[in-house]
Amino acid sequence: MEIYIRPHADDASKIVADHIEAVIREANGGPVTLGLATGSSPIAAYDELARRHREEGLSFAEVTVFMLDEYVGLSPEHPQSYARFIREHLVEKVDLDPKKVFCPRGDTGDPALEAARYDAAIKDAGGVDLQLLGVGATGHIGFNEPGTSLASRTHLVTLTPKTIADNARFFESKDDVPVHAISQGVGTIREAKKLLLIATGENKAEAIRQTIEGGVSARWTSTALQLHEDATIVVDSAAASKLD
Ligand code: F6R
Numbered sequence: 001m002e003i004y005i006r007p008h009a010d011d012a013s014k015i016v017a018d019h020i021e022a023v024i025r026e027a028n029g030g031p032v033t034l035g036l037a038t039g040s041s042p043i044a045a046y047d048e049l050a051r052r053h054r055e056e057g058l059s060f061a062e063v064t065v066f067m068l069d070e071y072v073g074l075s076p077e078h079p080q081s082y083a084r085f086i087r088e089h090l091v092e093k094v095d096l097d098p099k100k101v102f103c104p105r106g107d108t109g110d111p112a113l114e115a116a117r118y119d120a121a122i123k124d125a126g127g128v129d130l131q132l133l134g135v136g137a138t139g140h141i142g143f144n145e146p147g148t149s150l151a152s153r154t155h156l157v158t159l160t161p162k163t164i165a166d167n168a169r170f171f172e173s174k175d176d177v178p179v180h181a182i183s184q185g186v187g188t189i190r191e192a193k194k195l196l197l198i199a200t201g202e203n204k205a206e207a208i209r210q211t212i213e214g215g216v217s218a219r220w221t222s223t224a225l226q227l228h229e230d231a232t233i234v235v236d237s238a239a240a241s242k243l244d
Helices: 009-026 043-056 082-089 111-124 161-170 186-190 202-213 221-227
Strands: 002-006 032-036 063-067 069-071 130-133 155-158 180-183 194-199 231-236
Touching (some): 002 009, 009 032, 043 082, 069 082, 111 180, 186 221, 194 221, 202 231
Parallel strands (some): 032 063, 130 194, 194 231
16 A cells, blocks of 8 residues: 655645556557546646646546545535546546546436446446546445445445535535445455545544554455555545544
C-alpha cells in the first residue's frame, strides 16, 4: 500500500489527479475504464482534472466510467443523484462521452436485479483500471457499511444512521436522505487493477487509522485495501492525525 500524506486537502487532490492522469496517459490513446466516487472528497480532484483538460489537453475521449453507487429511489435527474453529481462535476467539463458513463439506476423497481446487471456490465466492459474511492466515517467504501462481506458483489445496501446523518448536508433534511443504495460490493471494488482512496479532514482520522493500521475486517470495509496489490491512499494531515 502506498500512502501519501499532504498538509492540505488541495495538495492531496492534485496527487489524486496525477494518478488518474497517469493511467489515461499510459493507455496512449487506448481505452481506459475508471471507477469514480461521489461525495465531497473527490470534488477538488475532479476540478483539477477539468483544469488539466482545458489547459493541458488531457483527454477523456477514450475513457469509460462506472460509478461506485447510487441512491435507491432517485432518478438520474434528481439533484442529489450520483448520476447527476458526476455529470455536473466532471462529464460536462471534459470530453467524456456521456454514453460511456454508467451508474446503477436508482429509480429501478428491482434494485437487486439492477445490482446484478450492473456488476455484470462492469465485467463485460473488461473491469476497472483505476477505482477512485472516498471513505465514510464508518469506514465504508462505496456504501459497504460495517459488516459487509469483503467478497460482496454489487448489491442493495441499507445506509447506517451515521451515514444518513453525514450525508444529510446534501439534502434539505435528514428525512430526505434515501435509506437504501445500490453499491458496488467490496469484492467488485477489489477487482479493479488499481485502488486510489482520498480522505481529508479530521472526521476521517479514525477510519484512516483503521484502514491503514487496523486488522483486515468487515467491521471496517476500507481495510480491504490492505488485501489489494496496487492500493494508494492519499490523505491530508487532519485525516492522518491518528496514524502512529
Ligand atoms: C461515494 C461513496 C462513499 C463516499 C464516502 C465519503 O460514491 O461511495 O463511500 O466516498 O461516504 O463521502 P464524503 O467524500 O462526502 O465524505
